Amino acid sequence: MxxxxxxxxxxxxxxxxxxxxxxxxxxxxxxxxxxxxxxxxxxxxxxxxxxxxxxxxxxxxxxxxxxxxxxxxxYTIFYEGRKVHINYPSKADxxxxxxxxxxxxxxxxxxxxxxxxxxxxxxxxxxxxxxxxxxxxxxxxxxxxxxxxxxxxxxxxxxxxxxxxxxxxxxxxxxxxxxxxxxxxxxxxxxxxxxxxxxxxxxxxxxVPTVESHFIALKLKNAELPVRNTGHVILGTEFSPILVYQITPEDTRILCAFNGPTLPRDIKGYLRQNVLPNLPQELQPSFEIALKDQVKTHPNQYxxxxxxxxxxxxxxxxxxxxxxxxxxxxxxxxxxxxxxxxxxxxxxxxxxxxxxxxxxxxxxxxxxxxxxGVINVLSFALFSLFAANDENLRILQRGCFKYFELGGTAISIPVGFLSGLIPKPFLLTWVFFKVAFYSIYCNFIEKGLIWLPVSIFQIFTILFTAAYVFTPYLYREIFS
Structure with a gap:
């Protein structure tokens, strides 16, 4: 018994x-x-x-x-002075x-x-x-x-x-x-x-889980959010992604990614130098005040x-x-x-x-x-793109943002994955590589004819990079 x-x-x-x-x-x-x-x-x-x-x-x-x-x-995604709003899916869909x-x-x-x-x-x-x-x-x-x-x-x-x-x-x-x-x-x-x-x-x-990056967290008091009732994702080619969302009427959480297995020695110095200048102007005053308080960290594991x-x-x-x-x-x-x-x-x-x-x-x-599989693969694929630390990833990052700017299904399907409402790993694979090919197209347009030989070579390096950051996670998740 x-x-x-x-x-x-x-x-x-x-x-x-x-x-x-x-x-x-x-x-x-x-x-x-x-x-x-x-x-x-x-x-x-x-x-x-x-x-x-x-x-x-x-x-x-x-x-x-x-x-x-x-x-x-x-969500509202910020990228180099531009922003795009992404609504959660319609209940009818x-x-x-x-x-x-x-x-x-x-x-x-x-x-x-x-x-x-x-x-x-x-x-x-x-x-x-x-x-x-x-x-x-x-x-x-x-x-x-x-x-x-x-x-x-x-x-x-x-x-x-x-x-x-x-x-x-x-x-x-x-x-x-x-x-x-x-x-x-x-x-x-x-x-x-x-x-x-x-x-x-x-x-x-x-x-046993592995640790490859960290989040550094602050709590902002009475912050002025650029867009209410949305999660803010702040991106750029020179810094890791930053997340901002309101957790109480007075408190807003900011999570600053650090792409590395060990944290910097001077965490507040890192935040002042790498995060503060890249925040929307509305958030900077409350962030500076929050830097006087305790900073918390969290290991990002897999x-x-x-x-x-x-x-x-x-x-x-x-x-x-x-x-x-x-x-x-x-x-x-x-x-x-x-x-x-x-x-x-x-x-x-x-x-x-x-x-x-x-x-x-x-x-x-x-x-x-x-x-x-969708949630897990997407989390690491997006982090790799959003924390871009080489030229191919930066091209994919720019292409991803421009893809979102197309609107329509270029927004509704990705946010369906993000929100957990489209649990289809192989559709995620199709969309991810669709974004990769769109990134290649945008790279051609940006570089112009004078850089055509370089752009042609980058077709292969960009596709290899996309496959490298996506397929290992997909394989582990689906076939483990």
Whole structure:
């Protein structure tokens, strides 16, 4: 006799959502978190429309309410004095959200009116919407939703060991705040302990993320945003991309990419020299003030999802799969994974039937690739272009911006990938190389006839560069 049907390790974004969903399926769940205080992080603050749709399907969309969240209608991209606005897709152009019957009830799949969000705007607008918010407050809301479920028991403590033998995983040992050790058993143990997961290695000793770049973060107070209710992406040939988005009525997050495995020694000096001069004029005063405060950093990691093939064990969220945070896709991938898991697990009466669970997890591994492949590949491909550090990448960067300036499907399809609403990896491949060929065309026009021999040679170097930054990630994501 086990203590619980499922044990969840970690109460970040994914843990409370899985715990709540399992509980609503009638399963007895233990949710373990080492620190239940409100967290303070600089990522997980902007949710794409597909992530919000997942929360709708799970009956947890109201986690974005009453935290000062900002509705987002799309992106504004700035490039060398020019800008282009990119709206999120029309609701008519994407498949409708399909709720999980066990999870949705009493209108819990609808956004409520509060001081910053309008239910009418979210429900009746013809376009999809995203949202940005303070990460810690969002997590607190998710945790409170989970705690309200009668089938969820919460525990503060640090998991010190996964109990595993030749037949699989059977539970955990937990060190409580008073130093006592508690042993708990379950049919299914779920590790969702984030990007710094201690327990992803159970799937394989080589299951370790790589770090190739960083984000440097500041919080701007009462910043004057050039375009309200949009994420700002600031690009240039001489600096790495900069992201700006509002997280509360008073606070705006700015994330400054640094393209390198180690951060500069003088981070504030780097920001003054490389970031400040390239910001829109409206943002510069609040940025200068913010430089007097604490600067936070975040490693940008990459980890391909490894198949969950150990009986009684599931790894999900950033513990399973990490991509570059440039496109804000982490929560989207994680929450879509939860929806897929819940649809598969609905067919399983009890997790004690490990053969059925393993079959579901095998299906999960391959079914998730359509969406996760698009989000993950796009995140690194765009970062390579936007952080262009050689001539071929700069040509691709200019061509990408000019492609967006064409409007129409040159905007609607790429933002469909970005928002997680077009989960088609091979369509992404077609569009990416379409942008590469358009970049080659623009390069011909810019250089003119006098540079024709150089332009012809660059056809091959540009295509090689495009393939080099795109296809390795596509191969890993789709065929792993």
């Amino acid at each position: 086990v203590d619980y049907e499922a044990i969840i390790i970690g109460a970040g974004v994914i843990g409370p959502v899985i715990a709540t969903s399992f509980a609503r399926q009638g399963r007895k769940v233990l949710l373990i978190e080492r620190d239940w205080r409100e967290p303070d992080r600089i990522v997980g603050e902007l949710m794409q429309p597909s992530g919000l749709r997942s929360l709708r399907a799970l009956g947890m969309i109201q986690a974005i309410n009453n935290i000062g969240a900002t509705p987002e209608i799309g 994407v498949a409708p959200t399909v709720p999980l019957k066990s999870c949705v009830f009493d209108g819990n799949d609808k956004v409520l009116d509060d001081d910053t969000l309008s239910a009418k705007d979210f429900e009746d607008d013809e376009f999809e919407r995203g949202a940005s918010f303070e990460h810690g407050k969002f997590i607190t809301n998710l945790r409170n939703i989970a705690k309200a479920e009668r089938n969820v028991t919460t525990l503060e403590g640090t998991v010190t060991r996964i109990n595993q033998d030749a037949t699989g995983v059977h539970g955990v040992k937990v060190k409580l705040p008073n130093g006592d050790i508690k042993e708990v058993t379950a049919d299914l143990t779920v590790a969702c302990d984030g990007i710094f997961s201690k327990y992803r290695k159970i799937l394989g000793e080589d299951n 980890l391909v999802a490894k198949q969950n093939d150990i009986p009684g064990y599931l790894v999900v969220g950033d513990a399973l799969n990490i991509r570059h945070p440039l496109t804000g896709g982490g929560m989207t991938v994680g929450l879509n994974d939860v929806v897929l898991l819940m649809r598969l697990f609905e067919k399983i009466p009890t997790f004690s039937n490990r053969e059925q669970v393993n079959e579901a997890l095998l299906e999960f591994h391959y079914e998730r690739k359509n969406l996760s």
